[in-house]
Amino acid sequence: MIKKDIIEKIEGEADVVFTKKNGVVDDIDLIFPYSRGIESILEGREYRDALVIAPRVCGICSHSHLIAAVNAIEDGFRKANIAFELTEKARCIRDFALSCELIQNHIKWLYLVILPELYKINRLEIPGDLIKKASKITYAITKAMAIFTGQWPHASYVVAGGVSCDPSYVEVLQAKALVDEVLEYMHEALFNPKEMSILKDMESVFTLLEKADILSLCMHTENFLALGDTFFSRSGVYKEGILSKIDIEKIEEITRYESKAKDVLYDHEFVEVGPLARALINQDEIVNGIYKEYKSGIWSRIFARIFEGYTLTLKAKEILECMDVSQQSCVLSHHKKSLSFSGIGIVEAARGSLVHEIVIKENRIDTYNIITPSQWNLSRGSVNKKGVARQAVRGARSKEEAYLILRSFDLCSVCTTQ
Amino acid sequence: MAEGRDESIKKLFDAKSAKVNTNRGEEYFADLYVKCQKRLGELKAMPATGGGVDLRKVLEEDGFERRDFLKWASATTAMLMLPASFTPLVAEAAEVMNRIPVVWIELSDCAGNSEALLRSDGPKIDEIVLDIISLEFHETLQAAAGHQAEKQLEEALELFRGKYILFVEGAIPLGIDGNFGTLGAKAETFKDHLLRLADGAAAVVAVGSCATYGGIPAAAPNPTDAVGVMDIVKGKPVINIPACPANPANIVGVVLHYALTGSVPELDSLLRPKFAFGYRIHDNCERRAHFDAGEYVEEWGDEGAKNNFCLYKMGCKGPMTFNNCSIIRYNESVNWPIGVGRGCIGCSEPDFWDKYAYERPMANAHIKAPTGGVERTVDQFGLGLLTAAGIGIGIHAAASVMAGKKNSDEKDA
Structure with missing residues (x-):
């Protein structure tokens, strides 16, 4: 029996076709019917235009796309023998803003996606204050970010060689006060910093999962990937418990005619990217402890993501504390002569590894290729070799459970099909 | 030289x-004042729709003082280019905004405007937009999904026919007969979806540059043949709030203006409210x-x-x-x-x-x-x-x- 159904929820839409066997979900098919063709819009333009167009790939992770674009350009500069070193300050500001974007994404997902779904699956009324709780943190953290980025979403303060803003200590203090506000809230509602135990809202997640008997729901082949070496995470492959180095050459993108989204594989295999992958590759002790018990189940994924939000908030505070505002904002002057280069920009975005690849010929974008986090997690694959999310939904006892599994990866169709 | x-x-x-005429003379504003009072009186008599919540209560619970709210109201009055004497009316209008049903749809977009709206200012978004405006349907923000969501939308359209304001985020791709973007199990194209929803709306608000002019999807070479709302919707008041993302203050401003006066704000030749543009x-x-x-x-x-x-x-x-x-x-x-x-x-x-x-x-x-x-x-x-x-x-x-x-x-x- 095949039943076609639709899933559409915060951050985009996609068609899901369920196949059930003996009352449980046997397989799904994910189809992204929608596309704007941003890569082709970028082609032919001056390369610096990528810094304002790329963020518009996605209003949800606009800053990650901005950083991926600038990383690709700067990587290309280096390969073209243009020597420069970003100042510590410029790096700090970019990292701080990226932390803020990840924090707000993680928190919003917890309160606007995961908790409501969990109440629904337990046939309980959804508490009315979830949106308010989400907005408490997201207001404060995006405000802190906008102090340096001008606005969120779609900031454009980043330029090749640095940033355009030149904050004073007053602004740094203003941002710090906002980050402190967020930390205080997290210490009240999510994690107890002294005992490193979970609090109220995280307890609710655990209890609701336990009640619905789905703590370990959603397992796949235990193959994880993180491509970025960043201020908060390392790159690596974590396959069946073994950690190894990455090789960019092993990434393979496959066009699928049925859907606007391309499949993407690493070393011929489908992999999971995102906070859980990052934590395992970072060998984070706390997340590892949970992973040992619940494997790639829903609880591991939720815990890893929210815990990353928390540790990033601590990092964000640290960044502000050691920022030296007297350093230069930008170290590159504009190149008057025509440039040809190619580069790769990698960013660890909220949902996982994001890649921008560019080829520039005489200052114009020749090709622009984007691989987004949701593409990794939601690749379709074939009947014999299924994508990660497709493996994970197998055995779900109801449509609600299958939805919850998909949402634990937090699909973003906006990004995926661009 | x-x-x-x-x-x-x-x-x-x-x-x-x-040349935005901000001073239309005492007589004009006295007249408008009376009109607004009447309008607010009518709205107050109507029941709050959907998940309407009492703004005063919400603000109190959240530790906002009346003074904070009035401060916001006076800033908003200035933004709407009204004399300071209208401040109490604007405050009142905010309190009865939950009488105006709003339907928000996303087409060919990046969800950036919803994201910006989610952190609107003043009495914060959860109070002012999600509680106070009665957001009957929002594809991204609402809890329901799939068939359940479609049902909810149909109900809202029927119940508030001729009364709701339709907010549209995103461009409309017309290429390959509109099949770059489809919605729902019936695979309705974005264009048909928009036309169907606009049909019962009191006014259509295009939010962001994509909905206004086609925006980034319409940038050369416009791969999906994308256009803006005003190119599709005819015979209805269309209000454009361009920018990428649209400023939440202006989105809220348009709804407030509608609550206050029962009409759309004065627009320029590109259908943008003059108070903002x-x-x-x-x-x-x-x-x-x-x-x-x-x-x-x-x-x-x-x-x-x-x-x-x-x-x-x-x-x-x-x-x-x-x-x-x-x-x-x-x-x-x-x-x-x-x-x-x-x-x-x-x-x-x-x-x-x-x-x-x-x-x-x-x-x-x-x-x-x-x-x-x-x-x-x-x-x-x-x-x-x-x-x-x-x-x-x-x-x-x-x-x-x-x-x-x-x-x-x-x-x-």
Whole structure:
């Protein structure tokens, strides 16, 4: 029996076709019917235009796309023998803003996606204050970010060689006060910093999962990937418990005619990217402890993501504390002569590894290729070799459970099909 | 330099580009006041729809004082270009906004406007938009999904037929018969979906540059043949709130105006509310004094950048862009692009991706500068921007330097 159904929820839409066997979900098919063709819009333009167009790939992770674009350009500069070193300050500001974007994404997902779904699956009324709780943190953290980025979403303060803003200590203090506000809230509602135990809202997640008997729901082949070496995470492959180095050459993108989204594989295999992958590759002790018990189940994924939000908030505070505002904002002057280069920009975005690849010929974008986090997690694959999310939904006892599994990866169709 | 030329340049930059009539005389406002009172009285008598919540209670619970709320109301009154005496009415209108049903749909977009709206300012979003406005249906924000969501939408459309305001985020792709974007199990195209929903709406609000002009999906080579709402919806009041993302203050402003007066705000030729798009960024820019003094940023991170000089030479499109970001700013007014030393990219103007681009001074960007002197209204100015040939605005950069105020090149010489 095949039943076609639709899933559409915060951050985009996609068609899901369920196949059930003996009352449980046997397989799904994910189809992204929608596309704007941003890569082709970028082609032919001056390369610096990528810094304002790329963020518009996605209003949800606009800053990650901005950083991926600038990383690709700067990587290309280096390969073209243009020597420069970003100042510590410029790096700090970019990292701080990226932390803020990840924090707000993680928190919003917890309160606007995961908790409501969990109440629904337990046939309980959804508490009315979830949106308010989400907005408490997201207001404060995006405000802190906008102090340096001008606005969120779609900031454009980043330029090749640095940033355009030149904050004073007053602004740094203003941002710090906002980050402190967020930390205080997290210490009240999510994690107890002294005992490193979970609090109220995280307890609710655990209890609701336990009640619905789905703590370990959603397992796949235990193959994880993180491509970025960043201020908060390392790159690596974590396959069946073994950690190894990455090789960019092993990434393979496959066009699928049925859907606007391309499949993407690493070393011929489908992999999971995102906070859980990052934590395992970072060998984070706390997340590892949970992973040992619940494997790639829903609880591991939720815990890893929210815990990353928390540790990033601590990092964000640290960044502000050691920022030296007297350093230069930008170290590159504009190149008057025509440039040809190619580069790769990698960013660890909220949902996982994001890649921008560019080829520039005489200052114009020749090709622009984007691989987004949701593409990794939601690749379709074939009947014999299924994508990660497709493996994970197998055995779900109801449509609600299958939805919850998909949402634990937090699909973003906006990004995926661009 | 010829005097005539100097004179015309002077006129160009001294021009009160926006002839938004903010003072229509006592009689007009007295009349409007009575009309608004009547309207609010009617709204109050209506039951709150959907998940309507008492604003006062919510604010109290959240530790907002009445004073904070009134402060917000007076700022909003000013933004809507109404006299200060309207402040209590605006406050009242905010309290009865939950009588106005809102349906919000997303088409070919990036969800950026919803994201911006989620952090609207003033009495925060959860109070003012999700609780106070009765958001009957929002594809991204609502809890229901799939068939359940479709059912909820159908119910809202039926129940509030002729009364709801339809907010549209995203462009409409018309290529391959509209099949670049489809919704729901019936695979309705974005165009049909929009037309069906617009049919029962009291007014349609296009939020963001994609919904207004097609935005980024419509940028060359426009792979999906994308267009804006006003190209599709005919015979209905359409209000455009362009910018990328649209400023939440302006979104809330439009609903407030509708609650207050029962009509759409005064619009310019591009259907943008004049209260928000009546002035150029340049007119109220915090760096304007540096433009007038001929002090420019010449390279990212130079001395000029450190001193917050004018970004015109770095490609700032503020002089050609109508929007109120220089006053309203973003993210609870904490900052805006020019505040972080990045020029305006002109995101509230038509075709800005192709015509304006960025980091290229306008002199090199193949765009025609606006012409016209003091008599030009915002409408004529807006059209002039698209069609008229005139003096390159870049001349001013040279002219103010020649005026001997400051020349950064002198230092090198």
